[in-house]
Amino acid sequence: MSTATTDIDALAASLRAAIGAERVISDRQELRTYECDGLAQYKVVPALVALPEDATQCAAVVRACVAAGAPFVARGSGTGLSGGALPHADGVLIVTSRMRDIIEVSPADERAVVQPGVINLAVSRAATPHGYYYAPDPSSQQICSIGGNVAENSGGAHCLKYGFTTNHVTGLEVVTPDGDLVRLGGRAPDPPGYDLLGAFVGSEGTLGIATEVTVRLVRLPESVRTLLAAFAGTDAAGAATSAIIAAGVVPAAVEMMDALAIEAAEAAVHCGYPPGAGAVLIVELDGPEPEVAAQFAEVERLCRDNGATEIRIAADDAERALFWKGRKSAFAAVGRISPDYIVQDGVIPRTALPEVLRRIAELSAERGIRVANVFHAGDGNLHPLVLFDAAVDGETERAEEVSGAILELCVAAGGSITGEHGVGMDKAKHMPRMFTDDDLDTMQLVRCAFDPRSLANPGKVFPTPRLCGEAPGRRRGAHPAQEAGLAEVF
Amino acid sequence: MSTATTDIDALAASLRAAIGAERVISDRQELRTYECDGLAQYKVVPALVALPEDATQCAAVVRACVAAGAPFVARGSGTGLSGGALPHADGVLIVTSRMRDIIEVSPADERAVVQPGVINLAVSRAATPHGYYYAPDPSSQQICSIGGNVAENSGGAHCLKYGFTTNHVTGLEVVTPDGDLVRLGGRAPDPPGYDLLGAFVGSEGTLGIATEVTVRLVRLPESVRTLLAAFAGTDAAGAATSAIIAAGVVPAAVEMMDALAIEAAEAAVHCGYPPGAGAVLIVELDGPEPEVAAQFAEVERLCRDNGATEIRIAADDAERALFWKGRKSAFAAVGRISPDYIVQDGVIPRTALPEVLRRIAELSAERGIRVANVFHAGDGNLHPLVLFDAAVDGETERAEEVSGAILELCVAAGGSITGEHGVGMDKAKHMPRMFTDDDLDTMQLVRCAFDPRSLANPGKVFPTPRLCGEAPGRRRGAHPAQEAGLAEVF
Numbered sequence: 001m002s003t004a005t006t007d008i009d010a011l012a013a014s015l016r017a018a019i020g021a022e023r024v025i026s027d028r029q030e031l032r033t034y035e036c037d038g039l040a041q042y043k044v045v046p047a048l049v050a051l052p053e054d055a056t057q058c059a060a061v062v063r064a065c066v067a068a069g070a071p072f073v074a075r076g077s078g079t080g081l082s083g084g085a086l087p088h089a090d091g092v093l094i095v096t097s098r099m100r101d102i103i104e105v106s107p108a109d110e111r112a113v114v115q116p117g118v119i120n121l122a123v124s125r126a127a128t129p130h131g132y133y134y135a136p137d138p139s140s141q142q143i144c145s146i147g148g149n150v151a152e153n154s155g156g157a158h159c160l161k162y163g164f165t166t167n168h169v170t171g172l173e174v175v176t177p178d179g180d181l182v183r184l185g186g187r188a189p190d191p192p193g194y195d196l197l198g199a200f201v202g203s204e205g206t207l208g209i210a211t212e213v214t215v216r217l218v219r220l221p222e223s224v225r226t227l228l229a230a231f232a233g234t235d236a237a238g239a240a241t242s243a244i245i246a247a248g249v250v251p252a253a254v255e256m257m258d259a260l261a262i263e264a265a266e267a268a269v270h271c272g273y274p275p276g277a278g279a280v281l282i283v284e285l286d287g288p289e290p291e292v293a294a295q296f297a298e299v300e301r302l303c304r305d306n307g308a309t310e311i312r313i314a315a316d317d318a319e320r321a322l323f324w325k326g327r328k329s330a331f332a333a334v335g336r337i338s339p340d341y342i343v344q345d346g347v348i349p350r351t352a353l354p355e356v357l358r359r360i361a362e363l364s365a366e367r368g369i370r371v372a373n374v375f376h377a378g379d380g381n382l383h384p385l386v387l388f389d390a391a392v393d394g395e396t397e398r399a400e401e402v403s404g405a406i407l408e409l410c411v412a413a414g415g416s417i418t419g420e421h422g423v424g425m426d427k428a429k430h431m432p433r434m435f436t437d438d439d440l441d442t443m444q445l446v447r448c449a450f451d452p453r454s455l456a457n458p459g460k461v462f463p464t465p466r467l468c469g470e471a472p473g474r475r476r477g478a479h480p481a482q483e484a485g486l487a488e489v490f
Numbered sequence: 491m492s493t494a495t496t497d498i499d500a501l502a503a504s505l506r507a508a509i510g511a512e513r514v515i516s517d518r519q520e521l522r523t524y525e526c527d528g529l530a531q532y533k534v535v536p537a538l539v540a541l542p543e544d545a546t547q548c549a550a551v552v553r554a555c556v557a558a559g560a561p562f563v564a565r566g567s568g569t570g571l572s573g574g575a576l577p578h579a580d581g582v583l584i585v586t587s588r589m590r591d592i593i594e595v596s597p598a599d600e601r602a603v604v605q606p607g608v609i610n611l612a613v614s615r616a617a618t619p620h621g622y623y624y625a626p627d628p629s630s631q632q633i634c635s636i637g638g639n640v641a642e643n644s645g646g647a648h649c650l651k652y653g654f655t656t657n658h659v660t661g662l663e664v665v666t667p668d669g670d671l672v673r674l675g676g677r678a679p680d681p682p683g684y685d686l687l688g689a690f691v692g693s694e695g696t697l698g699i700a701t702e703v704t705v706r707l708v709r710l711p712e713s714v715r716t717l718l719a720a721f722a723g724t725d726a727a728g729a730a731t732s733a734i735i736a737a738g739v740v741p742a743a744v745e746m747m748d749a750l751a752i753e754a755a756e757a758a759v760h761c762g763y764p765p766g767a768g769a770v771l772i773v774e775l776d777g778p779e780p781e782v783a784a785q786f787a788e789v790e791r792l793c794r795d796n797g798a799t800e801i802r803i804a805a806d807d808a809e810r811a812l813f814w815k816g817r818k819s820a821f822a823a824v825g826r827i828s829p830d831y832i833v834q835d836g837v838i839p840r841t842a843l844p845e846v847l848r849r850i851a852e853l854s855a856e857r858g859i860r861v862a863n864v865f866h867a868g869d870g871n872l873h874p875l876v877l878f879d880a881a882v883d884g885e886t887e888r889a890e891e892v893s894g895a896i897l898e899l900c901v902a903a904g905g906s907i908t909g910e911h912g913v914g915m916d917k918a919k920h921m922p923r924m925f926t927d928d929d930l931d932t933m934q935l936v937r938c939a940f941d942p943r944s945l946a947n948p949g950k951v952f953p954t955p956r957l958c959g960e961a962p963g964r965r966r967g968a969h970p971a972q973e974a975g976l977a978e979v980f
Contacts, residue, residue, distance in 0.1 A: 109839050153680060164680050166688070167657075182932045183925075188837050188906050189869060190643060190654050192913045193925065193951065194697075194933045198656070198688025207684075219738045248709045248778075288738075291781035347678050349599045379679060416678045423682045435673075435683065442672045442940075443684045449939035450932075461683065 006090050008047045011068045015050050015092070018060040023098070025049035034093050037078040037085040038140075042425055046073070046087030053098045054115075055173055055181055055211035062209065063179035065092055071455045074209045076117060076145030079138075080152055081343055082424030084204045084460055091455075094209060096147045102126050103212070110217045111170065111187050116147025116210045123215065132217035135162035138420070139328045150210045153202030155420030157253040157327070160378035161286075162218065164420070166201040171214035174200060177207070177451035187214055199446065204422050205457035207450045221286035224252070225296045226320045229308040233278035234258050234373065238353040240281060240306035241377045245350065247302060249295045254378030255282040255327050258357075260337070261372040261385065262326075268333030271326030274310045281377065282323050330374040331385065338370070338387035340396070342403045345421040346410035350380040359409050360384060369395070369402045381419035382410065408433070423461045431463050441466065496580050498537045501558045505540055505582070508550040513588070515539035524583050527568040527575040528630075532915055536563070536577030543588045544605075545663055545671055545701035552699065553669035555582055561945045564699045566607060566635030569628075570642055571833055572914030574694045574950055581945075584699060586637045592616050593702070600707045601660065601677050606637025606700050610644075613705065622707035625652035628910070629818045640700045643692030645910030647743040647817070650868035651776075652708065654910070656691040661704035664690060667697070667941035677704055689936065694912050695947035697940045711776035714742070715786045716810045719798040720767035724748050724863065727769040728843040730796035731867045734773065735840065737792060739785045744868030745772040745817050748847075750827070751862040751875065752816075758823030761816030764800045771867065772813050820864040821875065828860070828877035830886070832893045835911040836900035840870040849899050850874060859885070859892045871909035872900065898923065913951045921953050931956065 008026075015024045025031060026048055035043045047070070052058040065072045071091035078085055087093045099115035102122065106112065107130040112123055120141040123134040137156035138144055144154070149165045150172070162168075171185040185197035200207050231237040237256050244251065257265065258279050265271055273280055283299050285292045303311055314320035326333075334341050348356050357373065364371040372385040384406050388399035407417050407430055417423070417430045431440060440462065448468035450456070458465065498516075505514045515521060516538055525533045537560070542548040555562045561581035568575055577583045589605035592612065596602065597620040602613055610631040613624035627646035628634055634644070639655045640662070652658075661675040675687035690697050721727040727746050734741065747755065747770050752763050763770055773789050775782045793801055804810035816823075824831050838846050847863065854861040862875040874896050878889035897907050897920055907913070907920045921930060930952065938958035940946070948955065 108841050153685075155680065166680075166685065176932060180928050180932070182928045184929075184932075186906075187904060188839065190645070190656075190692075190837070190909065191906050191924070192692075192908045192917070192921065193930075194693055194936055195643075195656065195688045195691065196933060196936065198685045199936075201685065202680075202682075203684055222738070248712065288781050288784060290784040291778050294778060294780040347680070349678065351598050414677060416676075416681050418682045419680065427682070431682065434681070438670050438672045439674075440683075442666060442670070442674075443686060445939035446684055446686065446689075446936055449935035 006068055006070045011064065011070055011092070012048055014064040014068065015048065015061060018064055019050065019052055019057040023051045023053065023057070025051070034075065034078070034087060034095070037075065037080045037083060039081050039083040039424070039426055042083045042086050044087045044089050046093035047090055048092045050092050050094050051098045052094065055175065058094065058209055058211050059175045059179050059181050061092065061094055062175050062177065065455060066179055066453065069453070069455070071458050073457050074147070074151065074205045076148030076151070077119070077143050079140040079144040080148060080422065080424065081345065082152070082418065082422040082426045084152060084422050084424030085148070086425045088458065096145060099211070105130060107132055107217065109187060111214055112217055113212060113214050114146055116145060116150070116213060118146050120144050120146060120149060127217050128220065131220050133220055134168065134215055135218045136165045136168055139331065146213050146215070147210050150201050150213055151203070151205050152420070152422040155376070155381065157255055157376060160254060160376060161250050161252045166198060168216045169197065169201055169213060170216055172197055172200060172210050173212035175209045175211055177453070177456040181211070185214070204424060204461050206447055206461055208456060223289040223292040224284065224286045224320070225292055226282065226284040226314040226323055227300060227303070228273070228312045228323045229281045229283065229303040230274035230277035230310040231279045231281065231308055234357045235354050236307040237279040237281050238357065238377065240303050240308065241353065242350065243302045243306055244283065244299055245378065247298060249285070249299060251283050251299070251378060252286040253282065253284040254376070256280070256373070256375055256377040257327065257330060258373040260370060261330050261374040264333040264337045264372060265326035265330050267336040269325050269329050271322055273326055277309065282327055327374065334372055334385045334387065338389070340388050340390045342386040342399055344382070344384045344386060344403050344406050345419050346382050346407050346415060346417060347419040348380045348382065348410050348413045348415035350378070352413040352415070353377065353380060356382070356409050356413050360406055363402050363405055367398050367402050369399050371402065376419070380415065425460055428461055428463045431461070496558055496560045501554065501560055501582070502538055504554040504558065505538065505551060508554055509540065509542055509547040513541045513543065513547070515541070524565065524568070524577060524585070527565065527570045527573060529571050529573040529914070529916055532573045532576050534577045534579050536583035537580050539583045539585055541585050541588045545665065548584065548699055548701050549665045549669050549671050551582065551584055552665050552667065555945060556669055556943065559943070559945070561948050563947050564637070564641065564695045566638030566641070567609070567633050569630040569634040570638060570912065570914065571835065572642070572908065572912040572916045574642060574912050574914030575638070576915045578948065586635060589701070595620060597622055597707065599677060601704055602707055603702060603704045604636055606635060606640070606703060608636050610634050610636060610639060617707050618710065621710050623710055624658065624705055625708045626655050626658055629821065636703050636705070637700050640691050640703055641693070641695050642910070642912040645866070645871065647745055647866060650744060650866060651740050651742045656688060658706045659687065659691055659703060660706055662687055662690060662700050663702035665699045665701055667943070667946040671701070675704070692912070694914060694951050696937055696951055698946060713779040713782040714774065714776045714810070715782055716772065716774040716804040716813055717786070717790060717793070718763070718802045718813045719771045719773065719793040720764035720800040721769045721771065721798055723768035724847045725844050726797040727771050728847065728867065730771060730793050730798065731843065732840065733792045733796055734789055735868065737788060739775070739789060741773050741789070741868060742776040743772065743774040744866070746770070746863070746865055746867040747817060747820060748863040750860060751820050751864040754823040754827045754862060755816035755820050757826040759815050759819050761812055763816055767799070772817055817864065824862055824875045824877065829879045829881065831878065832876040832889055834872070834874045834876060834893050834896050835909050836872050836897050836905060836907060837909040838870045838872065838900050838903045838905035840868070842903040842905070843867065843870060846872070846899050846903050850896055853892050853895055857888050857892050859889050861892065870905065915950055918951055918953045921951070
C-alpha cells in the first residue's frame with residue numbers, strides 16, 4: 001500500500017537509472033502540469049512523472065515502484081472525465097505520450113497494432129488509405145489515446161452499431177502490477193483460457209498498464225447518409241428513436257440534443273440547427289448503398305410519423321460535418337451559457353428514455369438547476385449537463401445533488417452509473433448502488449490476484465478497498481453456509 | 491484439493507439434506523450414465539451426481555462440496571467435445587438438466603433470461619413469435635444447453651457474422667467456488683467494474699457455475715438467401731471465400747466441406763451435393779432484402795470468378811434445410827466411412843487457409859491417415875476429422891499424431907489450439923504451445939482468486955495446476971527485475 005514513508009528522492013534515482021534522467025520529471029512546477037485529467041474538480045500533484053518510450057521501460061518503472069512500495073497511476077492524454085488518471089501524491093504518474101508508434105496496419109487480417117499513446121483518430125488516419133478505420137469514436141477522438149480508451153472501455157457516437165472499445169481490442173501486451181510483461185488475447189478471435197483481455201479492458205488502470213494494443217479495423221462503409229430532424233421536444237424525439245430501432249434498423253448513430261443543448265451549440269459553433277426546436281435527432285446510416293438507401297427512406301418516414309417538424313438531409317460531407325460539429329462540441333459549448341457545469345454519464349434501457357427525461361426535467365425545475373441533455377439516444381447513454389454558477393451560494397451543492405439524483409434515476413430504471421466515462425475517482429462512491437457487497441468483493445478478488453500490494457491506481461473504482469490478505473470467501477466472519485442457514489447440512 | 495479421504499457417504503448425506511434425496515444419485519449403475527461427455531475417449535465415473543433445480547440448491551451443493559473438500563464438475567447436456575464436463579472420480583457432478591425454465595423473453599429490450607439447462611434452440615423457439623432469435627448456433631443446438639455454451643464460449647456456423655456466445659451474454663448469476671451467489675453484468679451494455687462476465691464466459695467450469703443467463707436476442711432477418719457452390723478443390727473454394735470477404739461482404743455463414751466430408755455426408759443423409767465436387771461452399775447471407783439481393787449477386791459472381799463448377803441457389807426453406815443438413819450432420823456422418831475418428835478444432839487466420847489445408851493433405855498422405863475437412867471457412871475455424879480404425883495396429887497412435895500435428899500447424903500459422911470446442915481435459919497439454927509460463931500464471935492468478943481450494947473442475951484447461959498459496963509474481967525464485975537484468979536499478 002502507498003506510504004508517506006516512501007523515499008521519493010531514492011525512487012527518482014531508481015527511475016532515472018532504469019529509463020534515463022530525461023524521461024523522469026521531479027520538478028514541482030513541471031509536475032503541476034499533470035495535477036488533473038479531464039475532470040478538473042479533483043487535483044493532486046504526483047510525486048514523480050515517468051515518460052517511458054517502450055514496454056521494457058514501462059515495466060522497469062513499475063518494478064521500481066514495486067521495489068519502493070510506491071503507488072503508480074497510468075495516464076494517456078488526460079482527457080478522461082471520471083478522474084481515472086488522477087495522480088497519487090506519493091506515487092509515480094506513468095505517462096504514455098511518448099509511446100506513439102503505429103507498429104503495424106494489416107488490412108489482410110483487419111488488424112492494427114499500436115502503442116498506447118497513439119491518438120484514437122491517428123489509427124483511422126493510418127488505416128484509411130487501405131479502406132479501413134477504427135470504429136470507437138469518443139468525442140475527444142482528436143486528442144484521446146488508445147491506451148486511455150482501453151483503460152476506460154471508451155464509447156462514442158457510433159458504438160450503437162459497432163460496439164465499445166472492448167469489442168474492438170483483440171490483443172494486448174500488458175505490464176502487470178508485478179512488473180511482468182504478459183500477452184492477453186492476440187490477433188485471432190476467441191483464444192482459449194480465461195478472457196483476461198475482456199477483464200483488462202475497462203479496468204481503469206487497476207490491473208496494469210497496456211503497452212501494445214491490437215485492434216480490429218472496420219471496412220469503410222460504401223455509403224454514409226445523415227439526417228437531422230427537429231422535434232417539439234424530447235418525448236417526440238425519443239418516440240422516433242424507439243420507432244427506428246423497433247423497425248429493425250440499426251443506425252450507425254442516433255444522437256439527441258434538447259433545447260438547452262441546441263442553444264449552447266448554436267452560441268458556440270453556429271451549426272445552424274433549426275431555430276426553436278425542442279429537440280433534434282442526428283441519425284446516421286452506413287453500409288452497402290442499397291441497404292442505406294432503403295433504410296434511410298424508412299428513417300425519414302418514421303421521423304415524420306413521430307412529429308418531426310423539420311428534416312434536413314446532409315447533401316455532402318461538409319454538411320454532415322456541420323451536423324456533427326454541433327453535437328461533438330456540445331459539452332464545451334455549454335460553457336457559453338453557464339459559468340460552471342457537471343458532465344454526467346449514465347445509461348438507461350432505451351425504452352425508459354421518455355420517462356427518465358421527464359424525471360430529469362422535474363428534478364431540474366424542483367431544484368432550480370438547469371440541465372442540458374446531449375446523448376447517445378440509440379443505446380440509452382445519457383450525458384446530462386448540469387449547469388450552475390459556483391459564485392452563487394449553494395448552487396454547487398444543489399448541482400451535485402441533481403447530478404447524483406440523475407444517477408439514481410438511471411439505476412432505478414435498470415441502467416448503470418456510467419456509460420462510457422468510467423468510474424474512476426468520481427463514481428467509486430456510487431458503485432454500491434449497482435453492486436452488492438458480494439459482487440464488489442468478487443471483483444476485488446481479481447484486483448488482489450493481479451495487484452496484491454494495491455499499488456496500481458489505488459483509490460479508484462472501488463469505494464472500500466479490500467485488504468488483499470483476507471482469505472477469499474471468509475471475509476464476513478462466519479462460514480457462508482452458516483449465514484445462509486445451511487449449517488445443519490454439514 | 492481433491493482427496494481420496496473424502497467421505498463420500500457423509501457427502502451424499504449432506505447433499506440429500508441440502509437439496510432432497512430425489513436430487514442426488516449415488517447408485518453406481520446410475521452414475522455410469524454420466525461417465526463421459528461428447529468426447530467419449532475419456533471416461534470417469536463420478537462419486538456422486540447432484541441435480542439441483544434452482545440457484546439456491548446449486549449453491550447449497552457447492553457449499554457442501556467446499557465443506558467436504560470435494561471437487562465438483564458442472565455438466566449441461568454433456569455434448570462438449572473437449573472433455574470439459576468429464577467427472578472427477580472423488581467428486582460431485584452437478585448436472586443442470588433440471589434447471590430448464592425460460593424465465594423471461596423481453597423483445598422490448600431484446601433480452602431473454604434463462605436457466606442454464608435450457609436447450610440452445612429452445613431460446614430461439616421462445617423468441618421467434620416475437621420476431622427474434624438467439625444467434626450462436628453450435629451444430630449440437632438441438633440438444634446442447636445454454637449453460638454449457640457459456641462454459642465453453644460456444645460458436646457455430648453463424649458466428650462469422652454474429653459473434654460467439656461471449657458476444658451474446660450480457661448478464662449471469664453465478665455460484666462461485668465458495669458457494670456465494672453473485673451477479674456478473676446485467677441487461678444494460680457495458681456495466682462499470684471489471685468485465686468478469688467476459689472472463690467467466692469460456693472459463694470451462696473453473697470459475698463457478700452459471701445459474702441464470704441473460705442473453706441478447708437478435709431480430710430475425712428480413713431476408714435469408716443461401717447458395718451451394720461446387721469447386722474442383724479446397725484451394726479454389728478458399729480463394730472464393732477470401733474474395734467474398736475482401737469484397738466487404740459479411741455473410742451470415744461461409745462453410746466448407748472437402749471431398750471426403752462430402753462423401754460421408756452423402757452416405758449418411760443423401761443431401762444431393764454435386765457429385766464429384768472436390769469441395770463445396772455453403773454461403774448464406776441475411777439482412778434487409780435490398781442488401782441481401784445486391785450482395786448475393788456479387789457472391790455468386792465471385793464464386794464463378796474463382797472457378798465454381800456448379801452453383802445452386804436454395805429456392806425455398808426446404809432446399810436451404812437440405813444444404814445445411816449435409817453440413818450439420820457431417821461429424822456424425824463420418825462414422826459411415828470410418829470406424830473411428832477424431833474431431834479436431836483449431837483456428838487459423840483466414841488468409842492462411844490454402845496453405846494450412848495443403849499441409850494437412852501432406853500430413854495425411856505421409857502418415858496414411860485420411861482427414862476429412864468440414865469447417866467454418868469464413869472465420870478460419872477448422873474442424874479436421876481424422877479417420878482411423880482402432881482395430882488396426884498403430885492406427886490410433888498415428889491418428890493422434892496427425893491430429894496433434896494439425897494443431898501445431900494452426901499455432902504456427904498464427905492461430906489457436908481451439909476455435910469453439912474449448913480446452914477442457916483434452917487440450918490442456920497444448921496450452922504451452924500458445925502461452926508462455928507468465929501468461930498461464932496470470933490466468934491462474936484469477937483461478938486462485940475465485941477458487942483457492944482448486945475444487946471447481948480441477949485438472950481442466952491448465953496443464954500444470956498452480957499452487958494457490960504461492961505469492962503472485964514471486965514464483966520463479968528470483969525477483970523479476972533481477973531476471974530482466976535490472977537488479978542495479980534497486
